[in-house]
Amino acid sequence: MECGVERFCRENVLGIQPYVPGKPIEECRRELGIEHFVKMASNENPFGPSPAATAAMRAALDECHMYPDGGSYTLRHALAGHLDLSADHFLIGCGSAEILNLLAETVLEEDDELVYGWPSFGTYVFMGRLMRARSVQVPLRDFTFDLEAMAAAVGERTKMVIVCNPNNPTGTVVGAEEVERFLDRVPDDVLVVLDEAYAEYVDGAGSAAPRYQDSRRYILEGRNVIALRTFSKAYGLAGARIGYSIARPELTAAVNKVRQPFNVSSIAQAGALAALADQEHLRASVRFAERGREELYRAFMALGLRYVPSLTNFVLVDVESDAGEVFQKLLERGVIVRPQGECGLPTHIRVTVGRPEENRAFAEALAEVLGR
Numbered sequence: 518m519e520c521g522v523e524r525f526c527r528e529n530v531l532g533i534q535p536y537v538p539g540k541p542i543e544e545c546r547r548e549l550g551i552e553h554f555v556k557m558a559s560n561e562n563p564f565g566p567s568p569a570a571t572a573a574m575r576a577a578l579d580e581c582h583m584y585p586d587g588g589s590y591t592l593r594h595a596l597a598g599h600l601d602l603s604a605d606h607f608l609i610g611c612g613s614a615e616i617l618n619l620l621a622e623t624v625l626e627e628d629d630e631l632v633y634g635w636p637s638f639g640t641y642v643f644m645g646r647l648m649r650a651r652s653v654q655v656p657l658r659d660f661t662f663d664l665e666a667m668a669a670a671v672g673e674r675t676k677m678v679i680v681c682n683p684n685n686p687t688g689t690v691v692g693a694e695e696v697e698r699f700l701d702r703v704p705d706d707v708l709v710v711l712d713e714a715y716a717e718y719v720d721g722a723g724s725a726a727p728r729y730q731d732s733r734r735y736i737l738e739g740r741n742v743i744a745l746r747t748f749s750k751a752y753g754l755a756g757a758r759i760g761y762s763i764a765r766p767e768l769t770a771a772v773n774k775v776r777q778p779f780n781v782s783s784i785a786q787a788g789a790l791a792a793l794a795d796q797e798h799l800r801a802s803v804r805f806a807e808r809g810r811e812e813l814y815r816a817f818m819a820l821g822l823r824y825v826p827s828l829t830n831f832v833l834v835d836v837e838s839d840a841g842e843v844f845q846k847l848l849e850r851g852v853i854v855r856p857q858g859e860c861g862l863p864t865h866i867r868v869t870v871g872r873p874e875e876n877r878a879f880a881e882a883l884a885e886v887l888g889r
């Protein structure tokens with residue numbers, strides 16, 4: 518006798534739409550029989566990590582019979598030195614995505630409200646679902662987080678608001694003035710999450726970027742703000758799975774209670790530590806993305822397509838036809854991108870910056886697909 522899993526699984530979990538990752542290259546090879554793929558779907562960084570980071574990870578393999586340092590002591594102290602804070606401001610996670618989950622578990626109860634802009638990062642939807650909290654999605658304005666509307670959407674039951682800055686999938690940035698007005702308007706008993714997964718690209722853009730939020734200062738002012746950063750993007754360590762949060766020690770300690778004791782591998786910790794020490798490589802990685810963006814912009818202009826100027830390692834572009842079909846036809850030509858129909862942008866695709874030859878291959882394939 519078979520008994521359905523709905524008899525024991527939580528209803529809200531069964532209702533979760535499984536995360537659809539950027540298509541893995543292996544799967545594309547199997548399905549289409551194409552040997553060589555260009556993957557520009559998951560905001561991975563083909564510039565790669567610092568060679569010092571890969572060397573440190575290799576060296577860490579020799580100690581792999583041991584559990585990692587569960588509290589990531591060395592890395593937290595290095596981050597503290599890097600950002601002039603104390604080690605107890607930091608929590609290290611298996612990617613900042615893990616910290617988002619930890620925050621959901623720490624903060625959200627059934628029927629609480631979670632406010633964020635939309636379209637944005639899919640994990641925010643998941644957080645609400647997991648905890649049976651209500652997601653309040655505030656539409657973007659001009660592809661940008663609308664913080665006025667978000668502040669207005671904060672109500673009695675709101676526990677958490679998330680500002681993705683720069684925003685994924687649009688690549689847009691909200692300036693510090695606006696963020697600060699927003700923080701002043703949000704009540705003290707609401708946690709503000711600043712998702713800064715792409716912060717290094719903004720910091721590296723100099724005068725081309727608006728003044729960027731100073732989460733460090735907001736935290737030192739004692740605000741209920743937590744900033745999330747990652748080694749997956751500009752640092753090029755997506756496969757190692759490591760990110761961190763910055764918040765008041767009291768808040769960090771609360772979130773730390775739901776963290777698994779050995780959440781981050783010793784290999785990832787070693788890689789992140791070495792990556793952090795190589796700021797020269799980080800600057801080169803940021804320049805790589807800048808050049809790549811320019812290449813993509815030029816390709817879009819040549820095709821007469823509108824794109825959203827980005828301060829990240831990806832660009833959102835309006836292909837003026839069904840994005841799912843364009844995605845499929847690009848796939849058949851060996852290029853993997855991310856269609857945005859599920860986020861309510863049915864004619865947009867998001868393209869991650871590739872190496873110059875990958876950007877060219879993508880541009881040629883897109884011209885072919887669109888017949889332009």
Ligand SMILES: *Cc1c(COP(=O)(O)O)cnc(C)c1O
Nearest residue numbers: 612613614638685714747749760
């Ligand atoms: C990539 C990304 C993350 C986190 O990625 P991790 O690899 O889990 O650190 C978080 N937020 C946004 C908006 C992202 O794009």
